[in-house]
Amino acid sequence: MLVEKNVPLQAFNTFHIVAKAHTLVRVADESDVQAVLAHPELGVAPKFVLGGGSNVVITGDVKPVVLKVEVPGRRLVGETARAFIVEAGGGEGWHDFVAWTLGQGWSGLENMALIPGTVGAAPVQNVGAYGVELQDRFDSLDAIDLQTGQVFTLNAAQCAFGYRDSVFKHGGTMQTLGAPTLGLKDRALILRVRFALPKVWKPVLGYADIEKKMAEHHCTQPTAQQIFDWVCEIRRAKLPDPAVIGNAGSFFKNPTVTPEQCADIIARDPKVVHYHLDNGSVKLAAGWLIDSCGWKGKSIGQAGVYERQALVLVNRGPGVNGEGATGGEVMTLAKAIQTSVYERFGILLEPEPVVV
Known part of the structure; x- marks a missing residue:
């Protein structure tokens, strides 16, 4: 040590x-x-x-x-009739791991290309993009109890995955499938994560950006590698590279509302971007809500809202080797955005990042 x-x-x-x-x-x-x-x-x-x-x-x-x-390692640990079980150490970079799986011929993670962060952090947030969430490909993980030092394994049900949520984001006792479960916030460190990547792969399509790429390339049956490449192109066009402009990716969760709430918002703002979910609720695009309040390109101190995507807050300072935005400026900006959106739409946006 x-x-x-x-x-x-x-x-x-x-x-x-x-x-x-x-x-x-x-x-x-x-x-x-x-x-x-x-x-x-x-x-x-x-x-x-x-x-x-x-x-x-x-x-x-x-x-x-x-x-x-900084736990390293990538390997195939087994397979079932339906899937390859692939494991990565918690310290592995997420995007590099996704690219590696494709290079090995194992598809299924391509829609989540270029998401920043590590493999070990991915289950905490239940990361997702373009119709695929981590829970859709998850098998199990190994973590260590930060009080006892004991290593334990969790399956998907025990992780209590939700939209950008998991058992690792809650303290105390939480309800999962009707049963009380001890939240693992600040109690566990994820060592290794295993994924079940399907042997019979089907592309996950349906998002406008991906359908636009399909039309541009006159392709109706894209390969996993094509989807990976397209997602990288789409994200690079919309989102700032953290190596160049400091940011934490999408800063707010997309809120979900009832159909009645959505209808009320549509009556006032017909152009609101929304998606109907299988459970009957409606997901609203947080970036659209923020943009509609006039925040795109605005700043408080050296913390700003990215010009190309209002869902992303950025550090407008001089970069990794010099002073820039403070955490206080970032959170002041975030709270001002929350107030604007709430006053106009009656919706309180929930930040994604952990504040330390």
């Missing part, structure tokens, strides 16, 4: 916010966590698990012990 003190975190969060970790430990496997827990001082200190830093807003120096997840 290597313990580092006063570690700059600017390169470890995609917003490139300047801050330091008072104490940081790099986790390559469960033994590193167990060593921390056995330490007389670190063991009793609060812990903060850090993956790729792509879903975090840091508002000051981090006092809890930062456990930087």
